[in-house]
Amino acid sequence: MDKNKPGLFKLVEGLKPVDASALEEYEREMTDEAIPEIIKDVEKRRMLAAESRQRRLETPTTDKPETPTTDEPEQSK
Amino acid sequence: MYTWMTLASAADLSQLDHHIDAEYTPKSVAKKLAVGLSDAVKGILIERNYIDKDYRSTYYNFYAKKGRQYRSDCVRLHFFDETVSFDDSALKLSAKDGHLSDHYFGFMVLRPTGVATIGRSVVTPDVRRGASRFIITADHKVHVLGHTLKIHGFPSMDQHIDIAVCAHATCWSILRHYSERYSIYREYHTHDITMLAQQFDPGGFVPARGLALSQAERVFQEAGTYPVIVARDIANLKDFSFYRQLTAYVDSGFPLFAAMHNKGHAMAVVGYDWRTPLNTGLPGMRYSWDEIKTLAVVDDNHLPYLSIPADGGHYSAKDIDSFIVALPEKVFYPADAFDTLVPKLFKLGKVVQLPPQDKAIIRYFITTGSAFRRFVRSHESEFDPQLLAAVMKLPFAQFLWIVEIATESQWAINQISARAVIDATASLTEHYPYWILHGRKEALIFGRESVDLDLQNGMGVLTMADTGHFGFSRMDTNLRPTRTK
Numbered sequence: 001m002d003k004n005k006p007g008l009f010k011l012v013e014g015l016k017p018v019d020a021s022a023l024e025e026y027e028r029e030m031t032d033e034a035i036p037e038i039i040k041d042v043e044k045r046r047m048l049a050a051e052s053r054q055r056r057l058e059t060p061t062t063d064k065p066e067t068p069t070t071d072e073p074e075q076s077k
Numbered sequence: 078m079y080t081w082m083t084l085a086s087a088a089d090l091s092q093l094d095h096h097i098d099a100e101y102t103p104k105s106v107a108k109k110l111a112v113g114l115s116d117a118v119k120g121i122l123i124e125r126n127y128i129d130k131d132y133r134s135t136y137y138n139f140y141a142k143k144g145r146q147y148r149s150d151c152v153r154l155h156f157f158d159e160t161v162s163f164d165d166s167a168l169k170l171s172a173k174d175g176h177l178s179d180h181y182f183g184f185m186v187l188r189p190t191g192v193a194t195i196g197r198s199v200v201t202p203d204v205r206r207g208a209s210r211f212i213i214t215a216d217h218k219v220h221v222l223g224h225t226l227k228i229h230g231f232p233s234m235d236q237h238i239d240i241a242v243c244a245h246a247t248c249w250s251i252l253r254h255y256s257e258r259y260s261i262y263r264e265y266h267t268h269d270i271t272m273l274a275q276q277f278d279p280g281g282f283v284p285a286r287g288l289a290l291s292q293a294e295r296v297f298q299e300a301g302t303y304p305v306i307v308a309r310d311i312a313n314l315k316d317f318s319f320y321r322q323l324t325a326y327v328d329s330g331f332p333l334f335a336a337m338h339n340k341g342h343a344m345a346v347v348g349y350d351w352r353t354p355l356n357t358g359l360p361g362m363r364y365s366w367d368e369i370k371t372l373a374v375v376d377d378n379h380l381p382y383l384s385i386p387a388d389g390g391h392y393s394a395k396d397i398d399s400f401i402v403a404l405p406e407k408v409f410y411p412a413d414a415f416d417t418l419v420p421k422l423f424k425l426g427k428v429v430q431l432p433p434q435d436k437a438i439i440r441y442f443i444t445t446g447s448a449f450r451r452f453v454r455s456h457e458s459e460f461d462p463q464l465l466a467a468v469m470k471l472p473f474a475q476f477l478w479i480v481e482i483a484t485e486s487q488w489a490i491n492q493i494s495a496r497a498v499i500d501a502t503a504s505l506t507e508h509y510p511y512w513i514l515h516g517r518k519e520a521l522i523f524g525r526e527s528v529d530l531d532l533q534n535g536m537g538v539l540t541m542a543d544t545g546h547f548g549f550s551r552m553d554t555n556l557r558p559t560r561t562k
Contacts, residue, residue, distance in 0.1 A: 008524030008537055011470050014463040015522060015537030018428055023532065026424035030508045034421045038414045038505055041318070045307060045413050052308035052399040053291035057244040057336055057343045 079222070080123040081163035087111040093154075096123050101152050101187040102194045109195070113380035115204045117562035118182055119159035122170065124221060127153040129186045131197045131234070131249075134266035139240045140190070148189040151196060155221060156182035156204065158562070168222055182562075183228045184219055193235040193377075197253075200381060201230050202348075202373070202559045208382040209373035211556035212348035213332050215258035229557055231332070231347045232257075233381035237267070244288040244334075244343040245270050246377040248296045251332045251345055251403060255302070262301060273299040293334055293343070294401055302403035305411075309398045317366065320387075320394065322412040324349070324366040326402045329443035330555035334401040335374070346400070348373030348556055350384065354489035362420070365440035368488070369394075408443060408476050410503045410510060415441050419480060422497060422514070428538055429519045432484045432494045440493075441480045443501060444555060446473030452552050459549050461541035464513075464520045468498075471512050471522070476501035481551060492548030500525060509536070517541070517548070 009015050080096050082089070090107040097103040129151040140147040158180045160173040172180045183200035199217045202208040214229040232253040236246040249270045256264040265273070272278065274292040290306065297304035309319040323346065326333055333346040352370035371384040372394050386393045419441070423434040431437075444452075453460060453468045460468075478499040487493055495516040503510030509530055514521040524535040 008522065008526070008535060011524070012463065012467040012522050012537065012539070014539050016540070017533055018521065018536050018538050020532055022427040023425070025427075026421060027508060029421055029424060034417050035506055035508070037417045041417065042411055042413045042505060044310075045318075045411075048308035048310055049306035049399070052306060052336075052338075053294065054289050055336070055338045055399075056287050056289050057242065057293075057338070057341055 078125050079163075079165075079168060080125075081165065082121040082123060084119050084121065087114070087116065090121075093121075093123075097125075097152055097187065098189070100148065100189040100191050100194075102191065103187075106185075106187060106195060109380055113206055114156070114200075115206050115562060117158055117204050118156045120157040120161050120163070122155040122157070122163060122221070124153040124155065125150075127151045127186065129153070129188070129196055131267045132186065132188045134268035135237060135240060138268045151189065152187040153221075154185045154187065155219075156184070156200065158182070170222060170224060177224055178227045181219070181226045181228060183217075183230050184221075186234075188237075190237065193238050195233075195235040198233050198381070199228050199230040200233075201228055202382045202557075203562045205380060205382040207384050208559050208561070209348045209350035209371050209384050210559055211350065211553070212373055212382060212559055213254070213327070213330055213555075214557045215254055217257055231345070231375055231381060233375045234267075234377065236377045241267060241271055242287050243377050244293050244336075245274070247334050247343045247345050247375070248274075248293055250375050251334060252296075252300050254332055255300070255403070265300060270296060287341070288343075290336055290399060290401070293336075297334070297401060297403040300403075303406050303408075304401045304403045306399060306401050307412075311398060317364070318413070318416045320366045321364045321416065323394075323397065323400060324364070324369060325412045325415070325441050326400075326443075327372070328365065328440065328555060331402050331404065331443075332375075334403070335397045336399045336401075337396040338398050339396060342376075344374045344376035346372050346397075347375050348382070352387075354485070356485055356489070358485070360435040362434055362436075363438045365438070368438065405476065407474060408501045410478060410499065410501050410505070412441075414505060415439075415478075415480070418510075422480065422482075425514060425521065429495065429514050429516045429521050431482060431516055436484055437494075438483045438485065438488045439480065440483070440551070441478060442555065443476055443478055444552070445475055446477055448554060449473070449477055449479065449498065449552075452554055456550050459544060459546055461520075461539070461544060463539050464515055464541055467513065467520070467522050467539070472525075473498075473512060474500055474502045477512070479552060483548070483551070487548045490548075491551045491553070493551055494548055496549065496552075515539075515541075517544075517546075 090111045093103040093107045161180045182204045185198040186196035188194045188196040202212045219226040252265050255262040273296040294304045310316040335346045350371045369387045373382045375381045480497040481493040482495040483493040498513040511523050520539040
């Protein structure tokens with residue numbers, strides 16, 4: 001911590017310290033459940049992204065009409 | 078070179094066929110416009126011999142090399158309301174109130190390619206039939222006949238089919254939006270996009286064989302953004318986290334490159350509309366995705382801002398199985414975290430009074446520190462002066478995640494009970510990635526001056542004066558509300 005910085009309580013007037021006991025349940029659940037779960041979720045989503053990378057977005061050009069044939073726009077890819 | 082067309086009704090659009098050569102397919106264009114544009118469009122200025130930078134990029138690199146001869150010039154259509162007139166002899170546009178830009182709805186370039194001729198276009202969502210309520214837009218400058226006009230819209234074009242497909246058109250749309258919206262990004266033309274996707278010049282028809290998602294990712298990387306691919310778990314029909322993330326990024330003002338692999342199709346997601354608020358009274362936390370009625374997409378098969386339902390029908394958001402969000406560099410805390418983090422936030426309810434978790438509607442999105450401060454300043458009567466001072470003084474990093482917590486009745490009137498302001502540069506392993514968590518009576522303020530958070534000196538609680546309101550305003554500043562005309 002930079003000792004020359006004013007600190008939170010000087011920066012923001014009217015602040016009071018938080019009762020540490022009010023944070024215990026939050027801290028325990030973050031440590032035991034949330035943070036491991038978040039890391040797992042991020043890794044799982046990264047794996048899904050890796051699988052999706054090689055999927056192609058295309059159809060053969062021969063399937064496409066030379067000119068539009070109906071009032072509805074053609075389904076080009 | 079310039080022709081003015083007055084429209085009494087959409088049927089008059091068929092006149093385009095009399096004024097524009099066949100290689101621009103005016104009949105087909107007129108049919109699309111008649112279906113997609115509102116009756117507020119009462120005048121069209123046809124500008125011939127227009128040199129379009131995007132068409133020229135493909136002309137120089139492809140069409141000019143063909144045996145069949147293609148023209149090098151385009152036609153540009155400009156759309157106006159009923160108060161605008163054109164003096165043919167003086168070549169002058171006039172609006173009754175003198176403010177031409179206020180009566181301008183945008184432009185559409187037509188390419189001389191005989192098929193899929195709609196090129197670079199920027200049209201306001203205000204005149205698009207059925208457009209969603211919130212759309213990502215940028216200001217685009219348009220120069221015509223010595224006038225400089227301004228239009229708020231999202232760029233769109235048809236794919237070229239033979240040298241570019243939907244995925245190229247979608248990358249182009251998003252990157253053109255970025256170059257207009259953010260000064261740090263340069264402009265890329267249609268052919269540039271084709272080149273960015275490959276490690277070598279693909280030449281000829283190769284680009285028409287389509288793109289893999291990794292190539293679209295490469296386009297965004299090469300363009301200087303930091304793309305993140307988010308893919309749905311295909312085996313899990315209840316992968317709601319995917320759609321919550323999709324909603325969060327769109328709500329942050331980032332257009333998404335969305336892929337529908339079952340259709341082999343790509344398009345940009347650029348907005349949304351809420352469903353009519355429901356007073357269900359049912360228990361269970363909901364997310365903003367649950368309140369989405371439609372997504373607005375820029376799909377090269379249609380005029381821009383097509384509304385597709387969140388679910389149901391042959392074409393809906395449920396067809397999207399992956400998307401790319403082209404983020405700025407300094408967004409490290411991922412959207413993946415919020416499904417787990419948000420329920421834990423309610424454990425801080427012992428310090429900051431929050432609504433009951435099972436009756437809360439959660440919305441989360443990214444904004445900048447300066448945009449958040451601007452929002453607070455413009456709603457300062459809602460905030461306790463000490464909280465307002467904290468917002469102004471805390472040394473925010475450039476980007477913030479905002480989590481808004483509302484009850485069902487507050488959601489219906491665009492209000493919230495509480496808000497968490499989260500450091501977008503926070504690490505995944507932080508217990509307190511917050512700057513602020515505030516309700517109506519208390520606010521927790523976090524100092525982030527030290528890596529090792531000191532609970533006694535690095536965090537404090539403010540007890541706030543009663544500002545006499547029922548809830549805070551929802552922060553709806555990233556997307557432009559559509560003003561239907």
